[in-house]
Amino acid sequence: xxxxxxxxxxxxxxxxxxxxxxxxxxxxxxxxxxxxxxxxxxxxxxxxxxxxxxxxxxxxxxxxxxxxxxxxxxxxxxxxxxxxxxxxxxxxxxxxxxxxxxxxxxxxxxxxxxxxxxxxxxxxx
Amino acid sequence: xxxxxxxxxxxxxxxxxxxxxxxxxxxxxxxxxxxxxxxxxxxxxxxxxxxxxxxxxxxxxxxxxxxxxxxxxxxxxxxxxxxxxxxxxxxxxxxxxxxxxxxxxxxxxxxxxxxxxxxxxxxxxxxxxxxxxxxxxxxxxxxxxxxxxxxxxxxxxxxxxxxxxxxxxxxxxxxxxxxxxxxxxxxxxxxxxxxxxxxxxxxxxxxxxxxxxxxxxxxxxxxxxxxxxxxxxxxxxxxxxxxxxxxxxxxxxxxxxxxxxxxxxxxxxxxxxxxxxxxxxxxxxxxxxxxxxxxxxxxxxxxxxxxxxxxxxxxxxxxxxxxxxxxxxxxxxxxxxxxxxxxxxxxxxxxxxxxxxxxxx
Numbered sequence: 035x036x037x038x039x040x041x042x043x044x045x046x047x048x049x050x051x052x053x054x055x056x057x058x059x060x061x062x063x064x065x066x067x068x069x070x071x072x073x074x075x076x077x078x079x080x081x082x083x084x085x086x087x088x089x090x091x092x093x094x095x096x097x098x099x100x101x102x103x104x105x106x107x108x109x110x111x112x113x114x115x116x117x118x119x120x121x122x123x124x125x126x127x128x129x130x131x132x133x134x135x136x137x138x139x140x141x142x143x144x145x146x147x148x149x150x151x152x153x154x155x156x157x158x159x
Numbered sequence: 160x161x162x163x164x165x166x167x168x169x170x171x172x173x174x175x176x177x178x179x180x181x182x183x184x185x186x187x188x189x190x191x192x193x194x195x196x197x198x199x200x201x202x203x204x205x206x207x208x209x210x211x212x213x214x215x216x217x218x219x220x221x222x223x224x225x226x227x228x229x230x231x232x233x234x235x236x237x238x239x240x241x242x243x244x245x246x247x248x249x250x251x252x253x254x255x256x257x258x259x260x261x262x263x264x265x266x267x268x269x270x271x272x273x274x275x276x277x278x279x280x281x282x283x284x285x286x287x288x289x290x291x292x293x294x295x296x297x298x299x300x301x302x303x304x305x306x307x308x309x310x311x312x313x314x315x316x317x318x319x320x321x322x323x324x325x326x327x328x329x330x331x332x333x334x335x336x337x338x339x340x341x342x343x344x345x346x347x348x349x350x351x352x353x354x355x356x357x358x359x360x361x362x363x364x365x366x367x368x369x370x371x372x373x374x375x376x377x378x379x380x381x382x383x384x385x386x387x388x389x390x391x392x393x394x395x396x397x398x399x400x401x402x403x404x405x406x407x408x409x410x411x412x413x414x415x416x417x418x419x420x421x422x423x424x425x426x427x428x429x430x431x432x433x434x435x436x437x438x439x440x441x442x443x444x445x446x447x448x449x450x451x452x453x454x455x456x457x458x459x460x461x462x463x464x465x466x467x468x469x470x471x472x473x474x475x476x477x478x479x480x481x482x483x484x485x486x487x488x489x490x491x492x493x494x495x496x497x498x499x500x501x502x503x504x505x506x507x508x509x510x511x512x513x514x515x516x517x518x519x520x
Contacts, residue, residue: 070195071198096196096474099453
């Protein structure tokens with residue numbers, strides 16, 4: 035299981051990369067592995083706004099549907115529209131090409147460090 | 160780590176060694192996937208996949224009245240089966256609802272009825288309660304047998320290398336005793352994937368060795384996840400989804416397994432005859448999503464503001480690369496409707512079943 039050192043995490047298995055006021059969000063390697071082959075992604079539109087903890091979309095694997103929760107509040111400035119035709123990128127490259135949305139955020143949310151996230155995963159298994 | 164209270168098939172250690180993801184299924188810790196559902200699905204469609212389905216139940220009917228007992232319990236006329244022939248059938252309640260869907264094997268001197276793992280105890284009770292007046296023994300041999308399903312266009316070639324039984328002489332729904340890699344096996348040309356293939360009944364002691372031989376010969380281990388997407392593409396029913404106590408086999412579209420003119424009569428025959436002449440209360444349809452989204456079991460089917468049915472199974476079809484599903488709908492429903500996915504009505508249209516049919520040589 036890969037947990038990059040330069041990202042922050044949530045208990046619901048999203049990751050966040052913060053650059054200035056932009057937060058790029060995806061699901062973790064552990065999450066994609068638990069889900070199995072992702073076959074469908076439902077993402078919000080640009081301009082939609084979400085509070086931290088609010089559901090902003092879903093990912094579906096062959097067998098399971100999983101809600102996506104916003105790790106931080108903000109306005110959607112970009113969605114990864116490539117996932118519509120290639121949702122498998124979430125499995126293949128969860129921290130890269132499998133990113134989900136970018137939010138413009140004013141929040142500073144209570145996120146997990148890589149070490150804390152690894153503990154969350156360890157407790158679940 | 161083994162989960163408490165769950166049962167294991169004789170192939171449990173093989174699954175662990177292969178790194179399978181194990182889930183609770185009908186009280187068994189079973190592999191849902193190894194490498195990934197879609198890769199396993201494609202292996203079965205294009206090459207050969209190997210499933211452990213040892214959790215299935217095996218009931219044997221023995222004694223002078225064995226045939227009368229089976230005839231009373233199942234919707235198919237098993238009097239028309241030859242020795243060495245198997246038939247898909249439903250088991251019904253008096254009111255026509257479905258107890259289970261089963262495969263009946265007419266063997267030399269007895270009948271083997273293979274039942275769904277989740278229904279095993281219920282079925283055995285039903286079988287015994289309804290045949291008390293007959294001279295028949297209904298034995299539960301589920302724990303005595305392992306069951307492998309080898310499925311796919313290369314299944315026959317792979318298996319032929321390991322057995323002296325001439326598989327070209329074994330037509331669909333025929334079975335024979337033989338040896339596979341030295342293990343005495345009942346080899347049946349049946350399956351649940353829409354591909355050519357075999358179901359192999361053998362002792363639990365022999366199963367791991369035969370499993371390993373088949374994997375070494377090139378069969379891809381496949382889990383229950385792929386089994387479900389494969390059967391759904393093939394338009395086959397799953398008990399608990401398309402079939403249940405409230406749904407008759409006619410409604411679920413398996414009338415080919417129901418001989419309404421059967422004599423001797425089966426339990427539920429009167430109710431099914433009445434429904435057949437009076438009209439179905441609901442019917443099973445196949446559909447394809449026209450909008451974005453994947454229908455799932457339990458989603459409502461709507462036509463405008465009206466609820467006209469319920470999705471029984473839905474997935475994204477790995478072969479067709481489209482979202483497909485089965486639904487039980489009002490008989491008069493139009494061929495376009497909506498599936499309500501998380502409060503959002505998404506357009507769908509009916510399509511003929513099965514979704515996928517293999518090319519036959």
